[in-house]
Amino acid sequence: METMLSYVDQYGYIVLFIALMLELIALPIPGEILMSYAGYLVFQGHMNWVLCILAAALGSSVGMTIAYGIGYKLGHPFIEKHGHRFHMGPDRLNRISQWFTNHGNKMLIFGFFIPGVRHITGYFSGVTRLPIKVYMIYAYTGAFVWTAIFISIGKLLGPQWDQFHTSIKKYLIIGVLLAAVIFIMIYVYRKNKQKIKSWLIYFIKNMMEKRKRKAKLFIVFSMFVTLALISLMMGLIQDFLGNEFADFNEITILLIDSIFEGKWISAVSAFELAISNPTLICIASLTFLWIVWRGRERLYEIVFLFIAGIGGEVYEEGLRALFQKIAPKMSSSFPGEQTLLATVIYGFCLYLFVLHLRNHWIRIGAMVVVVIILFFSGSAQIYIENEWPSDVAAGYVFGGVWLGLNILLLEILRLSKFLKDNS
Structure with a gap:
């Protein structure tokens, strides 16, 4: 970790770009810590806040694009051949693909804040053939929001960035999970709209007066x-x-x-x-x-x-x-x-x-x-x-x-x- 931070000290934006690109391809690189440290360097006046966000967001976007391309190249044949090893048969893939086509774009934004999830959404978007235009809009937006938040946190915390990085990350994950729960509730409502309406009609059938x-x-x-x-x-x-x-x-x-x-x-x-x-x-x-x-x-x-x-x-x-x-x-x-x-x-x-x-x-x-x-x-x-x-x-x-x-x-x-x- 110390070596990685020293590279950010020496090479700044280039290291930020490359590190975030590699992390989104699923290499074990602590991107969030690097971004918070870059924010600390912004606080010290050694780096520019806007350029940091642009470099990190661009690197993340390139990494997500590469992951999408790999997933797209592997496609369904790869799942059909090897999917049984991780309980992913063709039928299950088709169901998940349909869900991902309808709702996976939101996961591209939420997923950036959840370790492990952000590393697979790019690949899975490619495998399920999520339209590239839709993918780019949501993936690049998520990359910008994610990088801007962590770099800004480092800038705001200044010298105490490393002391509170873990706690802030915890609160962000909780917030994202709450947003995901709300999204799931909306999805369940839309999926079962008629049943819910029928239940509500039954519930209020004796309430004829408007007031x-x-x-x-x-x-x-x-x-x-x-x-x-x-x-x-x-x-x-x-x-x-x-x-x-x-x-x-x-x-x-x-x-x-x-x-x-x-x-x-x-x-x-x-x-x-x-x-x-x-x-x-x-x-x-x-x-x-x-x-x-x-x-x-x-x-x-x-x-x-x-x-x-x-x-x-x-x-x-x-x-x-x-x-x-x-x-x-x-x-x-x-x-x-x-x-x-x-x-x-x-x-x-x-x-x-x-x-x-x-x-x-x-x-x-x-x-x-x-x-x-x-x-x-x-x-x-x-x-x-x-x-x-x-x-x-x-x-x-x-x-x-x-x-x-x-x-x-x-x-x-x-x-x-x-x-x-x-x-």
Whole structure:
């Protein structure tokens, strides 16, 4: 490894090009470490960031093209002759080829981030005769994204690139696997669309009234989201009590400090103000006026606005006191106070705003604005060292649980009232 890194020091872009090309042909070369080290050299000013990405992406693309060519040359005759050795007969190959033709292009992008997978997708694309134009678009795009991310990580981490390389790689793989799971779920849905539709029709066959149908489906959706957040919350509690946030906190702080670099102080101050207590009180007050003006069941909505806001404060203080009692040596700001309250107040406001508006684009715009405010406000809390990254993440999740429970109960009350009034 030291020899390989010294070659990057001496020959720079050429070594980066050749190494990435050879890795994608399936030679055992640690391309991700080389790219992170190249990013570190960019940090030092010894290499150019754009040229590094271009050299690495071009080398990866050439390697993927060679792998495709070899696979294309071997083709089906090779599988028919030798496939029995690795349980790949002609029938199975045809089924996989059909799947790969329809969906393998996405795997070309995801696969770059999964060790072992990126080394075979090129060959398999050639064997299955994936159209070369489709292959080039997705393979080259994946190569560019993959190389740009790892080189940029090395640049952002600077001297600590080798310390956190493994941890960041782990988080990237987890993210890619989650994306792959989502892709598989979409694929399963499309494959079984009619069965799922039949099940849904059976499920809602007694929901003839439009409002009642929407309410029940929204309750089911809210329940699933809230349960997912509760599950995530349990995982965060386990990690907190096990003191497993050290790497996550250090990496996140390092990345945020590198991104902002003191140039966005005014923006940081604005986002910090956006989740301050006076601002949250103003948002809650405006939401109260919105309910009075546009609310459907005003009493219910006003009551739950107060429960969400005031109860959220009690909920947050109770959680922090509980964790301090259980683990007094751990962070005293877990979960993050301001991010939790901001998630609850902004989330409940958004819920009512979207509920009472019919314009699709305004709804989407409001959602985007709230997500931006919450994300960058949390980043600001980390940048000014008010809260640890793990506290901010927990604030989002714990706040989401409280918000989900309030929305779920409110919708159940709405539905109960509707059924009672129409019985």
